[in-house]
Amino acid sequence: MRLLDIFLLSLSHVRKSRMRSWLTIVGVIIGVASVVAIISIGQGMQENVQQRLGSFGADIITVIPGYFRATGVHSEMHTDRSVSTSSSINLTDKDIKVIKQVPGVMYVNGLVSGKADLKYDNEKTVVSVTGVDTSIWRLMDTTGIDDGRYLQAGDSNSIVVGYNLAHGTFLQSMTLNRPITIGNKNFRVVGILKQSGGFGGGSDTGIYMPADLARDVITEKVSNNQFTSVVIKASDASLVEYIKADIEQKLMSSRQVNPRTKDFTVIASALIREQMSSVTETLSLFLSAIAAVSLIVGAIGIANTMFMSVMERTKQIGLLKAIGAGEQEIMKLFLIESGIFGFVGGIIGVIFGAAISLLIPYLGIQALGIGGDMRATITTGTILFALFFSLVIGILSGIIPARHAAKLRPVDAIRYDQ
Amino acid sequence: MNIIELDDVWKVYKMGEVEVPALRGLSMKVKPGEFLAVMGPSGSGKSTAMNMIGCLDIPTKGRVLLEGQNISSLSERELSRIRGKKIGFVFQSHNLYPTLNALENVQLPMRIHELREEDIWDRSEELLELVGLSKRGRHYPSQLSGGQSQRVAIARALSTDPSLILADEPTGNLDTEAGKEVLDIFSKLNARGVTVVMITHDEKIAARANQIVRMVDGKLAA
Ligand SMILES: Nc1ncnc2c1ncn2[C@@H]1O[C@H](COP(=O)(O)OP(=O)(O)OP(=O)(O)O)[C@@H](O)[C@H]1O
Ligand SMILES: [Mg+2]
Numbered sequence: 001m002r003l004l005d006i007f008l009l010s011l012s013h014v015r016k017s018r019m020r021s022w023l024t025i026v027g028v029i030i031g032v033a034s035v036v037a038i039i040s041i042g043q044g045m046q047e048n049v050q051q052r053l054g055s056f057g058a059d060i061i062t063v064i065p066g067y068f069r070a071t072g073v074h075s076e077m078h079t080d081r082s083v084s085t086s087s088s089i090n091l092t093d094k095d096i097k098v099i100k101q102v103p104g105v106m107y108v109n110g111l112v113s114g115k116a117d118l119k120y121d122n123e124k125t126v127v128s129v130t131g132v133d134t135s136i137w138r139l140m141d142t143t144g145i146d147d148g149r150y151l152q153a154g155d156s157n158s159i160v161v162g163y164n165l166a167h168g169t170f171l172q173s174m175t176l177n178r179p180i181t182i183g184n185k186n187f188r189v190v191g192i193l194k195q196s197g198g199f200g201g202g203s204d205t206g207i208y209m210p211a212d213l214a215r216d217v218i219t220e221k222v223s224n225n226q227f228t229s230v231v232i233k234a235s236d237a238s239l240v241e242y243i244k245a246d247i248e249q250k251l252m253s254s255r256q257v258n259p260r261t262k263d264f265t266v267i268a269s270a271l272i273r274e275q276m277s278s279v280t281e282t283l284s285l286f287l288s289a290i291a292a293v294s295l296i297v298g299a300i301g302i303a304n305t306m307f308m309s310v311m312e313r314t315k316q317i318g319l320l321k322a323i324g325a326g327e328q329e330i331m332k333l334f335l336i337e338s339g340i341f342g343f344v345g346g347i348i349g350v351i352f353g354a355a356i357s358l359l360i361p362y363l364g365i366q367a368l369g370i371g372g373d374m375r376a377t378i379t380t381g382t383i384l385f386a387l388f389f390s391l392v393i394g395i396l397s398g399i400i401p402a403r404h405a406a407k408l409r410p411v412d413a414i415r416y417d418q
Numbered sequence: 419m420n421i422i423e424l425d426d427v428w429k430v431y432k433m434g435e436v437e438v439p440a441l442r443g444l445s446m447k448v449k450p451g452e453f454l455a456v457m458g459p460s461g462s463g464k465s466t467a468m469n470m471i472g473c474l475d476i477p478t479k480g481r482v483l484l485e486g487q488n489i490s491s492l493s494e495r496e497l498s499r500i501r502g503k504k505i506g507f508v509f510q511s512h513n514l515y516p517t518l519n520a521l522e523n524v525q526l527p528m529r530i531h532e533l534r535e536e537d538i539w540d541r542s543e544e545l546l547e548l549v550g551l552s553k554r555g556r557h558y559p560s561q562l563s564g565g566q567s568q569r570v571a572i573a574r575a576l577s578t579d580p581s582l583i584l585a586d587e588p589t590g591n592l593d594t595e596a597g598k599e600v601l602d603i604f605s606k607l608n609a610r611g612v613t614v615v616m617i618t619h620d621e622k623i624a625a626r627a628n629q630i631v632r633m634v635d636g637k638l639a640a
Contacts, residue, residue, distance in 0.1 A: 001529055001530045001532065002529065002532055005529040009517075009518070012517035012518055012522075013517050015517070016516070016517040315512050316515055316516070319509075319512075319513075319515060320515075320526075320530070321498060322472070322474060322501065322502075322507050323501075323502050323507065323526065323527040323530060323574070323578075324498055324499055324501060324502015324503065324527055324530045324531055324578070325498065325502070325530050326494070326495045326498045326499070327494070327495070328495075329530070409475070410474045410475075410498075411469050411474045411475040414474070414509060
């Protein structure tokens, strides 16, 4: 029998018992829709995290004072604050010299970060100030200048401000050359950064100035030659792990500490990003597994329907065999039928799943503690996977009933309930 | 050559420990062009005999020769093919494929045997015409009367141009008038050279055949 004819025969059965067919298909729809929605949400979540972490750059290594056993996201998020546990032990010029000698290190920027009072246009607020090495900062900055210029060597009262601080924090937007008072000193805005949208929004709300000036204006006490953190750019992102280990080694010997008395922490953003994405990956895998359960339920639904129709159709199977159909053809007849259930359920399920995913941002659900809106990313890969998978599930759940049908002997099939 | 020859055929059904011999050394021949009626009391093994003649089952013992070829030498698949080509079945009831309309039912064996699409359509319409149902082609089995269903089944049985039509109580469910129509078709076919084997309880119906055999206890009555 030609495949098309077998297909049409299968279709005639699907159409004949409409109600049952649809109920079977609904089972698949629910499964596929939830899998598609969850995969899409998971992917959206991962992209979200990646984007937020992305502004750190894969080739950046940060050294902060104090030792954190668990180098989690937390310490990364707050490098601009002086680290509480051991803020007295600051990093020094000497440390920077040591780091500069580590092979693979391209730039080293000693930062002095802290809080400072700011007065602008009769409005007051507290801002985070980052003192930088003016000659290095421009080379390492990934945010970019929106207006004006970067800091230069010799700048004495110049600052660069983050985009959100310039636009939106005060009634009157900051513009170039506007006078600003920070910690009782007068400054002039020479540049405004682009919006980075980065993790924690650090550069968007901060103020950048030469490190020497920062020591004077911030409320925290940082003596000359000391830094609250050191940011290092590696010559090659793939070497970050080795460079990090090397820095750790060299700093330990120059500071004369051992792993137990270690008083600094080296953080590589790339590694954290990997950790983060493995967390979100695990999370979405876990959610997908839950969704897969409903797919299995859908598959059982198909198998159940197929078994029922094999029972009901013993006579027809016998008839087909009596008039010349072989086991192969009976097999195909039932497999195509269950495949139709799977595939149709898959198509509709994908549509529903995509619709649910698209609705997610409008629901305004906050991503699980990561901040920012939840969103879903539907890829063609996901759709094709879902369609293929539902077809396979349909066929697989039809195999046992189909074999059962194919093995029926024509005599037994015909005499059934005669 | 005989179309079908049963040679000392035994069929023993095993029901757990108990063995039920349905056929006990049945021997018979069906010659080309015959219109044969098989009669016998209930339980005498007529349907079992028909399964053997129709190659739907294999004997426990003895030989079944289909056009001289022993069917036990064939695989299930070959048997299925040959059966579909050479024998047309008309069962007592539930003959038609319920999800297909009358025309599609007639076409089904031809589709199984992968005939040319054109031939399938020409022949199916021609056959419905022959059984007087050309206006009912689009009707589904549930929309046909018992007699009409039986005639569609006959049209289907003829579609692969078989050398033998095998009918198990084809008029069992029909009233006298509808039964007569079915028998008229058999007579017409037989007149055209088609061999017909028909199982029946009814003496009057058997009288329409040109030969009658009687079965008792799984073999022909002496
Ligand atoms: N599949 C089976 N399993 C066990 N016993 C069977 C089976 N089929 C038939 N028999 C037995 O074989 C014997 C002959 O049955 P068969 O159906 O051939 O009779 P029949 O002549 O067609 O009767 P009827 O006129 O009532 O249709 C009966 O005793 C029956 O019980
Ligand atoms: Mg019988």
